[in-house]
Amino acid sequence: MTRYFATCARGLEAVLAAELTKLGAAAVEPGRGGVAFRGDAALVYRANLWLRTAVRVLRPVLEADVRSPDELYDAVRTVDWSEYLSPSHTLAVDCNVRDSAITHSQYAARRVKDAVCDQFRERTGVRPSVDPERPMVGFNLHVHRDVATLSLDSSWDSLHKRGYRPIQTVAPLNEALAAGLLLHAGWDPATPLADPLCGSGTFCVEGAWLALNRAPGLTRKWFGFQGWPGFDRELWNAVRDDARAAVRKALPAPVLGGDVHPGAVDLARQNARSAGVGHLVRIDRRDVADARPPAGAPPGVVICNPPYGERIGEEKEWYGLYAALGEVVGRHWPGWRLLVFTSNDRLARRVGLPVRGRAPFFNGKLACHLWEFGGG
Numbered sequence: 001m002t003r004y005f006a007t008c009a010r011g012l013e014a015v016l017a018a019e020l021t022k023l024g025a026a027a028v029e030p031g032r033g034g035v036a037f038r039g040d041a042a043l044v045y046r047a048n049l050w051l052r053t054a055v056r057v058l059r060p061v062l063e064a065d066v067r068s069p070d071e072l073y074d075a076v077r078t079v080d081w082s083e084y085l086s087p088s089h090t091l092a093v094d095c096n097v098r099d100s101a102i103t104h105s106q107y108a109a110r111r112v113k114d115a116v117c118d119q120f121r122e123r124t125g126v127r128p129s130v131d132p133e134r135p136m137v138g139f140n141l142h143v144h145r146d147v148a149t150l151s152l153d154s155s156w157d158s159l160h161k162r163g164y165r166p167i168q169t170v171a172p173l174n175e176a177l178a179a180g181l182l183l184h185a186g187w188d189p190a191t192p193l194a195d196p197l198c199g200s201g202t203f204c205v206e207g208a209w210l211a212l213n214r215a216p217g218l219t220r221k222w223f224g225f226q227g228w229p230g231f232d233r234e235l236w237n238a239v240r241d242d243a244r245a246a247v248r249k250a251l252p253a254p255v256l257g258g259d260v261h262p263g264a265v266d267l268a269r270q271n272a273r274s275a276g277v278g279h280l281v282r283i284d285r286r287d288v289a290d291a292r293p294p295a296g297a298p299p300g301v302v303i304c305n306p307p308y309g310e311r312i313g314e315e316k317e318w319y320g321l322y323a324a325l326g327e328v329v330g331r332h333w334p335g336w337r338l339l340v341f342t343s344n345d346r347l348a349r350r351v352g353l354p355v356r357g358r359a360p361f362f363n364g365k366l367a368c369h370l371w372e373f374g375g376g
């Protein structure tokens with residue numbers, strides 16, 4: 001069994017570890033910003049297709065202490081690359097560096113590419129060529145505190161790119177983070193879900209997919225492992241067919257979205273349609289103050305990420321919105337849990353309901369919390 005490392009947004013490691021365990025991964029070990037595990041080819045295909053919270057699934061090949069681009073080059077030369085690709089494969093190197101003597105990530109990436117290509121040229125007279133967009137073998141180089149980890153990237157494009165969301169106009173929540181927050185919250189998909197500040201509808205779509213048992217990678221056209229030597233097309237087709245057969249046709253409980261902004265409502269509806277759930281998810285144009293639970297349904301979860309007011313002076317503009325959210329849920333949504341994702345603690349406290357919990361996450365570089373309030 002091969003060793004892998006699935007990366008995720010910080011705060012989601014435990015959720016990702018639970019997802020991997022459910023998929024049958026072995027030696028699952030949560031770390032910082034990801035989870036190590038072991039598995040075979042079928043597992044890595046299923047991980048890319050099914051993981052809702054992972055950013056990418058990496059296969060580490062080399063770990064080395066490096067203090068300069070030349071040391072990096074020498075370390076990469078120690079690997080026998082013929083095990084992983086041939087000169088007829090295209091390649092690309094994606095690199096990030098942090099807190100290290102090597103500071104220039106593009107140059108570091110070039111040194112890795114040179115080391116691999118030079119080895120092939122010396123041994124065979126032919127060098128692999130570079131395809132930065134869709135390489136057959138994509139490398140991921142991570143340099144942190146002078147330790148370089150070089151991996152093959154089995155995902156290549158980030159897994160949060162599900163394929164249902166086109167270019168955005170509003171500030172949307174990352175799909176993997178939205179799904180992760182729902183999983184972290186322990187939302188039971190047999191109960192309703194509502195996002196009264198739904199923006200582009202990310203919580204609604206991810207919630208509907210969870211409830212339908214729909215693999216988040218089903219609409220994607222390409223995963224990195226599809227270009228690897230030894231890619232097993234039959235096995236991949238079987239894994240995908242199983243996932244298609246597992247999709248439920250109907251939601252067990254309502255999934256609802258609302259937004260005051262007509263443009264957001266259009267966008268959320270359009271995204272729900274491209275995600276194949278346009279006929280299942282209801283999106284209404286409505287001010288949060290007028291949000292009401294679906295008639296006849298049992299209590300469920302209200303989840304949202306209201307505007308944060310990141311720029312100075314903006315915060316006060318949103319006091320009323322957070323207060324209105326707390327008031328409407330407290331008064332009209334008896335028994336529902338209210339979950340609010342925000343970077344701003346002062347705004348969160350304006351909700352005014354008893355705080356039941358507060359869990360830290362990162363939205364990109366922004367430290368945020370998922371607050372849980374006692375509902376009505």
Ligand SMILES: C[S@@+](CC[C@H](N)C(=O)[O-])C[C@H]1O[C@@H](n2cnc3c(N)ncnc32)[C@H](O)[C@@H]1O
Nearest residue numbers: 172173197198199200202259260261264287288
């Ligand atoms: C940060 S965005 C939510 C982004 C969303 N989670 C997504 O993934 O696209 C906040 C949303 O709250 C909406 N909003 C602001 N004030 C509102 C109000 N009074 N009633 C309903 N929606 C409101 C905005 O139009 C905006 O779409």
